[in-house]
Amino acid sequence: MHHDAEHCNDENCDHDHSHDPRDELVTVRDLLRYAVSRFNRARLVFGHGTDNAFDEAAYLILHTLHLPLDRLDPFLDACIPSNERAEVLAVIDERAESRKPAAYLTGEAWLGPYRFTVDERVIVPRSYFGELLQDGFAPWVPDPDEITDALDLCTGSACLAILMAHVFPNANIDAVDLSADALEVAARNVEDYGLEHQVHLLQSDVFSALGGRCYDLIISNPPYVTQDAMDALPPEYLHEPAMALGSGTDGLDVVRKIIAQAHAHLKPGGLLAVEVGHNRHLVEEAWPDLQMTWLNTAGADEGVFLIRREDLPA
Structure with missing residues (x-):
């Protein structure tokens, strides 16, 4: 029988399904805050379409969620299901770890x-x-x-x-x-x-x-x-x-x-x-x-x- 780690209080519970703190990131606002902190900690450099961590994070999140790139506010408090959250976290991770400009992660750039x-x-x-x-x-x-x-x-x-x-x-x-x-x-x-x-x-x-x-x-x-x-x-x-x-x-x-x-x-x-x-x-x-x-x-x-x-x- 599979135990859901989030609801498991049994000490013998399978800890392979241990709680990921990032599961607490529920909304676009949460993911945006997390991404900005992550980018700043990683000391990323901007200059390929954006010039700061906030704009870069907003662009990557909106693009990944297939939302209009110029309309952040209406979606800030939208709850993100786990499959979409995984996609967003993956692109945030790749930007921080690979140091690739966002445009190479999304395959597009704007003038x-x-x-x-x-x-x-x-x-x-x-x-x-x-x-x-x-x-x-x-x-x-x-x-x-x-x-x-x-x-x-x-x-x-x-x-x-x-x-x-x-x-x-x-x-x-x-x-x-x-x-x-x-x-x-x-x-x-x-x-x-x-x-x-x-x-x-x-x-x-x-x-x-x-x-x-x-x-x-x-x-x-x-x-x-x-x-x-x-x-x-x-x-x-x-x-x-x-x-x-x-x-x-x-x-x-x-x-x-x-x-x-x-x-x-x-x-x-x-x-x-x-x-x-x-x-x-x-x-x-x-x-x-x-x-x-x-x-x-x-x-x-x-x-x-x-x-x-x-x-x-x-």
């Missing part, structure tokens, strides 16, 4: 309202361009309808190319990456959005496979992490492809190729915009005479520089 399929073949989508493209890259692009050719260099999951397809409806968009693995993930996302006719994926080392193609707008979120920063990366970032993060001693090896070759691939009046995070000082040291404009976003002041074709080295 604003846009959802993308991701896995460890691509970096987790996060880019200041997500905000800059929301308003059609105004004021630098006066009329989004007039962009007919655009390029996303180092496309990864194709997240920025897909955003561009939405804000520049008349544009043919090329999306380039050196990684064949990344392009497989990108192809899935382009297909999910039904954009195969508008977004064209190409394997290329920056411009090398693009022949004589020219664009109204080139954007790039290239690898730009310095070697010192690569050596000090928290475990979360080690799950991402290193080639998508690091780029030489000063982090600017790929940016050098882009700046050297972009003039030949821009139409007259065309624009190049490149994300370099917090490395403005390194960029200005490397190109002291280049006429560039630094763009502000909510995520960072001056994390993206903009150069007109006419100001690029020919």
